[in-house]
Amino acid sequence: MVGRPLSLLALVFGIFSSACDAGTTSLPPEKGDPTDQGMDTDISADEDLGPTVVEQNGHLHVAEGQLRNEAGEAVQLKGASSMWLNWEEDGYAESLTALRWMRNNWNLKVIRAAMGVEPDNAFLAFPDVAKEQVFQVVDNAIAAGVYVIVDYHAHKAYENQDAAVAFFSEVAEKYAGSPNVIYETFNEPIEIAWPALKQYHEAVVAAIRAKDEEAVIILGTPNYSQNVDLAAQDQVAGTNLMYTLHYYACTHTAWLRQKGDAALANGIALFVTEWGATHADGGLDGIVCADEAQLWDDWMNIRKISWSAWKLDGCTDSSCLLQGGAPKDGGWTNQYLNGHGAFVRGRMQK
Numbered sequence: 001m002v003g004r005p006l007s008l009l010a011l012v013f014g015i016f017s018s019a020c021d022a023g024t025t026s027l028p029p030e031k032g033d034p035t036d037q038g039m040d041t042d043i044s045a046d047e048d049l050g051p052t053v054v055e056q057n058g059h060l061h062v063a064e065g066q067l068r069n070e071a072g073e074a075v076q077l078k079g080a081s082s083m084w085l086n087w088e089e090d091g092y093a094e095s096l097t098a099l100r101w102m103r104n105n106w107n108l109k110v111i112r113a114a115m116g117v118e119p120d121n122a123f124l125a126f127p128d129v130a131k132e133q134v135f136q137v138v139d140n141a142i143a144a145g146v147y148v149i150v151d152y153h154a155h156k157a158y159e160n161q162d163a164a165v166a167f168f169s170e171v172a173e174k175y176a177g178s179p180n181v182i183y184e185t186f187n188e189p190i191e192i193a194w195p196a197l198k199q200y201h202e203a204v205v206a207a208i209r210a211k212d213e214e215a216v217i218i219l220g221t222p223n224y225s226q227n228v229d230l231a232a233q234d235q236v237a238g239t240n241l242m243y244t245l246h247y248y249a250c251t252h253t254a255w256l257r258q259k260g261d262a263a264l265a266n267g268i269a270l271f272v273t274e275w276g277a278t279h280a281d282g283g284l285d286g287i288v289c290a291d292e293a294q295l296w297d298d299w300m301n302i303r304k305i306s307w308s309a310w311k312l313d314g315c316t317d318s319s320c321l322l323q324g325g326a327p328k329d330g331g332w333t334n335q336y337l338n339g340h341g342a343f344v345r346g347r348m349q350k
Contacts, residue, residue, distance in 0.1 A: 045100035045330055052145025053077070053109040059179040060147070060216050062240045062269045067216070067306055077147055077306035078348045079110035080321065081274055083313040084153055085133040086116035086123075091328045092312045094133065096140040101330025103144055106348045110147040112273060112308040113137035114187070117154035117163075124163060134171070142180050149218065149273060149308060151184040158192055158200045165207045172211035183208055184273055186220035188246060194222050194230045201236050209238070218242045218271050225274075226252070229259045232266035242269040248280035248319075249293035257299050264303065272300060272307040276319045277340050283318030288339040297347050309344040321345075 043049070057069035066074045080102070082093030092098055093113065102108040113134045116122035123130035134150060141148035150171055157164050168183060175181045185204045189197050201219045208217060217240060221231045225246040232243070245260050260270060277293035279285060300307055314322035314336075321341035326332055337345065 042331055042333060043101075043104040045097045045104060047104055049104055052103070054145045054147060054180055057179075059214060060182070060240075061214070062216060062242055065264060065267050065269045066304060067242065067269060067271065074304045075306070076301070076304040077110040077308075079108045079112065079146070079308045080312045080344065080348075081112035081149075081151070081308045081310050082114045082137065083311045084114055084116035084119075084122070085137075086119060086121050086126075086130065088133070088313070090314055092314070092322070092326075094136045094140070095329050096143055097329040099140050099144045099146065101332075103146055105330070106345050108146060108348060110149060110182075110306065110308055111137060111141055111312075112149040112151050112184070114151045114153040114311075117152060117157060117160075123167070124160060127163075127167075131167070131170070135174070138171075138175060138181060142178060146180070147182060148180050149182045149184050151187055151273065153187045155188055155190045156192075157186045157189070158196065161200055161203055164200075164204050168204050169207040169211060172208045172215065176212040176215075182216045182218065184218040184220070184244065187244075187274070188224040189220045189222055190224060192222065194227070194234060197222060198231075198234060198236055205236060205238055205241070214240060216240045216242060218244050218273060220244055224280075226256060226259065228263035228268070228270060229266075232263035232268045235266075235268060242271045244273045245270050246272065246274045247296060248276045248278055249296055250278055250287060250289035251280040253292055254295075257296070260299070260305075270303075270305050272305055274310045275307060276310045277343050278318045283320075283340065286316075286318045288318050288343060290339070290343055293343060309347075 057075055059070055061068055069075050082088055099111060115130050115134050117124055138148050152164055185201055205217055219236060219241060221228045221243055225244045228243050228245045247256055277288045277290055310319055313320045314324045314326045316324060318338060318340050320338060321344055322332060323336050323338055326336040
């Protein structure tokens with residue numbers, strides 16, 4: 001079994017990349033962390049709580065810089081991202097019972113299937129295995145009545161553009177017409193300027209549109225999906241397109257929200273497909289910056305920006321939502337959560 005990787009130490013603007021995790025001893029959350037302790041709920045995963053989020057909202061679309069439902073009303077989806085699926089050792093993201101439990105107890109409305117692309121044991125090396133993992137998450141989301149993001153979790157996808165085009169063409173054909181499925185064409189691009197990245201997106205969007213004319217598509221932006229303001233100045237042509245902004249609250253502060261506001265002012269729609277209340281290295285120091293994370297949460301709520309939090313996994317670094325050894329199929333009351341997990345749960349439930 002391959003161990004969890006260390007994050008890439010990137011940096012344009014001197015910022016760490018938002019990558020995955022490695023083990024260290026977790027430290028207590030920073031002072032003032034509103035982790036909502038005491039909100040211990042455990043509704044059965046099988047309990048019927050009425051119409052699901054997909055039944056309520058149907059096919060989503062993008063209009064006037066906002067994600068909207070079939071009735072044209074602005075919607076804000078809140079949910080969680082899987083670990084890189086090729087390193088998803090505990091099976092949390094692939095458990096239908098866990099997904100239904102999060103829907104019932106945490107008010108989860110979207111799950112992100114982060115399909116690792118470039119590592120040795122990921123999609124480019126074992127495409128059939130990787131696709132089956134994605135299909136499992138998507139099929140679970142359809143069964144649970146929640147939305148799902150098919151995330152091409154790569155840093156240099158433009159180096160294998162044909163593989164990306166073939167992947168999205170196959171997935172879009174398989175799920176064409178499903179109201180649940182949203183596509184994220186490139187997680188965190190690095191070492192590529194927007195004009196070249198835009199050409200990559202145009203090729204992948206065309207492949208999806210050949211199979212599904214209506215699905216919402218989310219486009220990665222330069223420098224680990226931070227330079228949304230640059231993308232907004234030269235947008236990809238098409239309908240139902242959004243752009244992703246990633247942040248980690250200990251590292252990315254008001255300056256990145258200003259980039260987001262500049263992008264919104266140029267009329268694009270944003271979806272924060274990945275964020276954490278930690279440092280951008282995956283939370284190796286165990287710190288949770290709850291005060292800054294709350295500023296981000298307020299910023300997204302005011303603008304009705306949808307999000308999925310990194311990451312549905314059990315480990316000792318602070319970007320994991322769960323403590324190591326948490327049960328696979330839900331039932332994650334306070335004893336199973338770390339500070340970040342409790343913070344995310346509280347934001348999802350509001």
